[in-house]
Amino acid sequence: MAQSDLMAGLLKHGFVIIDLNQPAIISEIQHLVKKNLDLQKFSDRTLDFDTYAMTVKSAVDEIAKSELVKKLLETKKELITSLCGPDVDYQGYPHLRISRPDAKTDTSGWHRDTFYGNSPYEVNWWFPVFDLPQGSGLRFLPGSHRMPAKNVRPAVVPEDVAQQRKVERGSVANQIGFLYAPQTEDLIVEMKPDEDTLLAPKVGQAIVFFASTLHAGATGTNTNSPRVSIDIRVRNCYAPTNTKPGFYVPLFRGLVSECANQFLGI
Numbered sequence: 001m002a003q004s005d006l007m008a009g010l011l012k013h014g015f016v017i018i019d020l021n022q023p024a025i026i027s028e029i030q031h032l033v034k035k036n037l038d039l040q041k042f043s044d045r046t047l048d049f050d051t052y053a054m055t056v057k058s059a060v061d062e063i064a065k066s067e068l069v070k071k072l073l074e075t076k077k078e079l080i081t082s083l084c085g086p087d088v089d090y091q092g093y094p095h096l097r098i099s100r101p102d103a104k105t106d107t108s109g110w111h112r113d114t115f116y117g118n119s120p121y122e123v124n125w126w127f128p129v130f131d132l133p134q135g136s137g138l139r140f141l142p143g144s145h146r147m148p149a150k151n152v153r154p155a156v157v158p159e160d161v162a163q164q165r166k167v168e169r170g171s172v173a174n175q176i177g178f179l180y181a182p183q184t185e186d187l188i189v190e191m192k193p194d195e196d197t198l199l200a201p202k203v204g205q206a207i208v209f210f211a212s213t214l215h216a217g218a219t220g221t222n223t224n225s226p227r228v229s230i231d232i233r234v235r236n237c238y239a240p241t242n243t244k245p246g247f248y249v250p251l252f253r254g255l256v257s258e259c260a261n262q263f264l265g266i
Helices: 003-013 023-036 039-043 049-066 068-074 077-084 159-164 255-264
Strands: 015-019 088-091 095-099 122-128 136-140 197-199 205-210 215-219 227-236 248-252
Touching (some): 003 015, 003 077, 003 205, 023 049, 023 068, 049 068, 049 095, 068 077, 068 088, 068 227, 068 248, 077 227, 077 248, 215 227
Antiparallel strands (some): 088 227, 088 248, 095 227, 122 205, 122 227, 136 197, 136 215
16 A cells, blocks of 8 residues: 555544564564463463453563564654654553453453543554454544544443453553543444444554544454454654653654754753
């Protein structure tokens, strides 16, 4: 896809699928996941939620230390800087999502990342680590990135999920990306059936979407395989954000910023 078409699609829908063209890096990420996780335990759902969170965090620690996701983003410098400008930060601690078959505890419901500290100036990258099970991926409401959120309020979490998935602010589960205070809004409540779109990129592809785009996870049905994916966020380093200190770290710096930082000794 030509970059002009990619930009047009992103502007219109709020999301687009791109080719990463980095099989070697993806292979290294796959190796790290297999090395640190027994995916069979996620397939048969024998782990309680706390053990699940601790197990996933150990794998995320290794992925973050490897900087493989950073290397992947660096290969897309032209695209990222065309979106965010020459001075770009990225989420230094990626989210590794392992969503077990039919496990409601493992996916986030409908939301915008702007509900949780991210800003409309931030762009998400989501990609599968292994082939996605049938029916799984991410669901989006097309065009929602330009529809203002109205009446944002706490979401009602189903009782069975609330009992099994207890997420407190700063907990291990929160650190790996689970929400401690789920939110909803009028647009989600009023969404009509079949109004949303399921995207299921292949291994080697990624979904790029705005933090303001409404989306939700989909694990698929009638499958024994977990959905394994990684998501990461990028932004212009001068853009506003309400994320915690250290969430973003430098990725690219333009010539002016590099010279100014040297002059200022930072």
